Amino acid sequence: MIISSPSDYRQAAKQRIPRFLFDYLDGGSVTESTLRNNVEALQAIPLRQRVLQGGGTPSLETELFGNRWKMPLGLAPIGATGMYARRGEVQAARAAEKAGVPYTLSTVSVCSIEEVAKNAHGELWSQLYVLKDRGFMKNALDRAWEAGMKTLVFTVDMPLPGSRYRDRRSGMSGPNAKLRQYAQAITHPQWAFDVGLKGKPLSFGNIEAYTGRQMNMDDYMGFLAKNFDPSISWSELEWIRDSWKGKLIIKGLLDKEDARDAVRMGADGIVVSNHGGRQLDGAISTAQALPHIAEAVGDELTVLADSGIRSGLDVVRMLALGAKGVLLGRAYAYALAARGEQGVSHLLDLIAADMRVTMTLIGANSPAEINSRHLDAVVKELK
Ligand code: FNR
Numbered sequence: 093m094i095i096s097s098p099s100d101y102r103q104a105a106k107q108r109i110p111r112f113l114f115d116y117l118d119g120g121s122v123t124e125s126t127l128r129n130n131v132e133a134l135q136a137i138p139l140r141q142r143v144l145q146g147g148g149t150p151s152l153e154t155e156l157f158g159n160r161w162k163m164p165l166g167l168a169p170i171g172a173t174g175m176y177a178r179r180g181e182v183q184a185a186r187a188a189e190k191a192g193v194p195y196t197l198s199t200v201s202v203c204s205i206e207e208v209a210k211n212a213h214g215e216l217w218s219q220l221y222v223l224k225d226r227g228f229m230k231n232a233l234d235r236a237w238e239a240g241m242k243t244l245v246f247t248v249d250m251p252l253p254g255s256r257y258r259d260r261r262s263g264m265s266g267p268n269a270k271l272r273q274y275a276q277a278i279t280h281p282q283w284a285f286d287v288g289l290k291g292k293p294l295s296f297g298n299i300e301a302y303t304g305r306q307m308n309m310d311d312y313m314g315f316l317a318k319n320f321d322p323s324i325s326w327s328e329l330e331w332i333r334d335s336w337k338g339k340l341i342i343k344g345l346l347d348k349e350d351a352r353d354a355v356r357m358g359a360d361g362i363v364v365s366n367h368g369g370r371q372l373d374g375a376i377s378t379a380q381a382l383p384h385i386a387e388a389v390g391d392e393l394t395v396l397a398d399s400g401i402r403s404g405l406d407v408v409r410m411l412a413l414g415a416k417g418v419l420l421g422r423a424y425a426y427a428l429a430a431r432g433e434q435g436v437s438h439l440l441d442l443i444a445a446d447m448r449v450t451m452t453l454i455g456a457n458s459p460a461e462i463n464s465r466h467l468d469a470v471v472k473e474l475k
Pocket of ligand 1: 117130198199423
């Protein structure tokens with residue numbers, strides 16, 4: 093298959109990995125209306141075309157959280173990426189390193205914090221969920237710090253998992269899940285050999301490092317099901333702020349009052365996100381929420397955004413709506429599932445090229461320059 097645009101990677105991933113995994117990656121919660129709306133609302137944002145601005149080739153370089161990035165984006169935490177490609181977290185982290193952008197390792201990764209830090213040497217961030225087992229959280233924080241991951245992405249929009257009906261339909265969960273997964277693996281032998289049979293056995297590395305035993309997919313699902321904690325509140329987050337010496341980014345905010353609370357608790361940044369439409373179905377899209385949040389927090393912390401970004405053009409749209417940088421989620425995970433590290437590197441090149449074209453056509457010379465004056469008047473009137 094010829095891949096000429098970022099969206100081609102979705103189709104390529106669909107062909108390469110079994111259905112239960114593709115649907116886990118591709119799907120959202122309940123009717124998937126928020127998932128769809130993330131993409132559609134963002135793509136509907138009109139940018140203001142300008143001509144003869146004389147700017148030359150724009151630079152994508154960005155400085156955020158005291159570090160220089162080659163472009164204003166990082167890779168979002170995506171669980172179980174080591175199931176899409178062999179040692180997938182390391183492959184994605186290496187592609188991010190090559191592109192000069194940060195990589196975020198999910199709590200629920202196949203490769204452990206230590207394995208990723210040993211094999212990739214760019215800017216590495218560590219993501220943590222709110223879990224009942226505070227011992228696990230403390231252990232993960234200590235290990236991340238020790239491994240040199242000095243930025244913590246603390247995800248707060250998963251007090252419990254959203255209802256993902258597609259996972260039950262496709263065999264990720266539900267009746268006879270194991271049997272259905274084996275049957276699908278047999279029809280994808282290349283994937284099964286690459287991910288399952290070659291090299292180390294599949295185990296969820298970060299949970300294994302804590303429990304001391306191998307964690308297959310069922311064990312990991314069981315650990316999470318027991319451990320999500322709907323009782324946590326902003327006041328309890330103070331112990332995270334007090335015990336984490338590095339940068340703290342709160343991920344999963346959609347509401348300006350929550351964003352103000354993040355400022356009050358001393359966060360360095362937030363990610364405006366609805367978890368890619370995997371949590372509250374019916375929640376507002378991030379393109380719609382972002383301008384209000386950016387206005388409410390001003391320069392008191394750094395605003396990042398994700399959910400629905402599928403191209404360099406979408407990255408520019410998010411910057412025009414008020415983000416200082418973005419996280420790519422499914423966009424890079426499809427590329428990883430399709431072609432491993434090489435796929436993610438190619439995807440990042442496509443996104444960078446697309447950003448340069450878009451920025452030239454709107455007359456912006458650098459990401460830091462992009463703001464609401466690059467939105468067409470129609471959007472400003474709607475605001
Ligand atoms: C996620 N996301 C996520 N977020 C997080 O904080 N920790 C995690 O482990 C995961 N795992 C995860 C798995 C899969 C399969 C997906 C699709 C998403 C959410 C992720 O970081 C990001 O917010 C969304 O992916 C953004 O939406 P788009 O751009 O993928 O639509």
